[in-house]
Amino acid sequence: MLTPLQKAFFWDQGYLRVEKLFGPKEIQALSDELDWVFETWADHNAQWQGPWRDQYLTEEQKKAAKLVAINDFHLHSALWNRVAADPRITEVVSDLIGPDVELHHTTLHAKPPAVGSPFPMHQDHAFYAHEGHAYVDTLLHIDPAPVESGCIQFLPGSHKAGALPHILDGAPHLPTDRYRLADAVSVAAGAGDLVLFHLCTVHGSDLNRSGQWRRIVRLGYRSPANRQTAGYALGRPGPMVLGRRPKGVAS
Secondary structure (H helix, E strand, O other): OOOHHHHHHHHHHOEEEEOOOOOHHHHHHHHHHHHHHHHHOOEOOOOOOOOOHHHHOOHHHHHHOEOEEEEOHHHOOHHHHHHHOOHHHHHHHHHHHOOOEEEEEEEEEEEOOOOEOOEEEEOHHHOOOEOOOOEEEEEEEOOOEOHHHOOEEEOOOHHHHOOOOOEOOOOOEOOOOOOOHHHOEEOOEOOOOEEEEEOOOOEEEOOEOOOOOEEEEEEEEEOOOOOEOOOOOOOOOOOEEEOOOOOOOOO
16 A cells, blocks of 8 residues: 555655565566567567657667557466456555456566667557546566666655647657656665656656666556546546446546
């Protein structure tokens, strides 16, 4: 459970890191399962495109940058399906959005050593818009994510501005002259840490310049009463991982 101070920090800053939610042996088992996901299901050329790359990457880096990704891979793995409903995650999310928690999606984002692609500053609301605030994205760290690995970066308090218009040339992103990684707070994390953030918190990440993989799994959760209005998985109900879906409510 979250403390009152942790809840207040989340709603004020738009993000929160919870340390060591999963132990080393559990993370190793999840890492081993991800190896199978990599080999069997993942897209190894999933780096985002768009004019933002001119500001983030040199010409050589543009050619070399790579990202491994897959959406909803919990549908292919019983182990990861159980993780999506793990009470250690769902109860923390429930502290922020209420007693009824629905899984919206899972996504693997893996940055290879030295060439792991950056992400431009954006809001996840641009990818799966919802009417209300009862939506939390979580990032479960499989590997340590120091600053040099291209860890997640946030603009503190940016969620308070609500949904912002995005540039839709390539992957949705915010204007690079107004929303800069240089102005964001880096949230380095250890393996087993969970980072939570609001759907409208502006965030991005830099190139992985380290010699290690940076693998994180995003698990998105919402209240079933929070209606989706656009974007990924629109009209698709997700499994209830905590509580119940009220009758007459369809996300």
